[in-house]
């Protein structure tokens with residue numbers, strides 16, 4: 001990541017948010033906080049294993065199994081499309097790559113706005129993948145002759161002269177390659193989770209137990225010296241399409257271990273599931289065959305002016321918080337030496353808040369769907385700000401954790417007090 005310019009905030013309201021966020025994160029130890037306003041986005045209940053996994057690995061993803069509650073079927077399809085694009089463009093694991101998407105539909109155009117937590121530095125791989133994505137969506141409503149004519153002579157990215165199905169396979173492969181870092185991590189985790197049970201699963205196949213065969217293919221690919229990621233992903237997708245596989249895993253591994261294995265299989269299958277979903281949306285809503293993707297530059301991170309570098313005790317007083325209990329004092333004591341340093345770091349704006357601010361600040365760019373696609377659930381502070389916004393944008397859900405590394409652009413900090421008091 002390249003060095004970013006940093007801007008300095010002299011606004012006390014923002015300093016108070018930074019102090020509060022740090023104190024709350026110390027006290028809560030990053031546990032989920034109750035919803036500030038009952039959520040209107042209905043996230044399908046996570047399995048126990050998913051919840052545990054998110055606890056263990058905060059930046060980990062979850063399989064796309066979310067339903068939204070926006071109202072009409074069309075709106076739900078569009079929301080799924082936005083989540084799918086956000087996940088697909090979040091090509092690597094980690095905070096930097098968390099991606100959000102918003103939608104603007106006009107008579108002849110569909111614009112998808114995209115932001116990432118840190119700058120969406122448009123490297124060649126991103127740009128190439130975006131071109132493939134647009135071409136793939138376009139191909140869903142056109143004969144292959146229209147399609148290749150539209151690409152022009154220089155563009156052979158999806159295989160000139162091939163049929164539509166081959167085009168889909170090529171796009172799947174491109175998606176798998178684009179996500180190879182994530183998929184390789186998932187493949188090693190799956191290998192570690194299941195390696196002790198390889199023989200039992202192979203034996204089960206010999207007895208032709210239902211669900212064993214597609215899973216055996218996954219295991220064979222995992223065992224290879226060099227994992228063939230494309231075949232592994234496709235076999236994982238096959239597993240997800242057969243309800244027998246999960247039942248079979250439950251019987252071999254027990255429910256808790258089986259849930260963990262299943263989660264990795266679903267993550268591995270995700271590039272294929274995403275391609276199928278994009279294909280379905282573009283066929284169902286033909287306007288989505290022609291999309292324009294606008295990548296938004298993330299605002300410069302913000303740091304607090306030195307006048308707000310206080311001790312944890314001074315910050316507590318300045319926030320007007322009630323007298324500390326003995327237990328609170330004990331916890332905060334552990335952080336008294338790091339508080340000033342923690343509060344003096346540069347804070348970036350999370351992707352969904354970047355888009356929300358962009359839409360709020362521009363008269364002619366309001367989203368046409370009150371929903372932002374996200375590659376992850378929203379944190380507590382993003383949730384609070386979005387609920388207070390007049391745009392009332394929804395997302396796939398909340399994880400409720402207070403991440404202290406949270407900022408908003410300097411240009412918006414002046415409005416923060418108003419935004420938070422609405």
Ligand SMILES: [Zn+2]
Nearest residue numbers: 350378379382
């Ligand atoms: Zn956030």
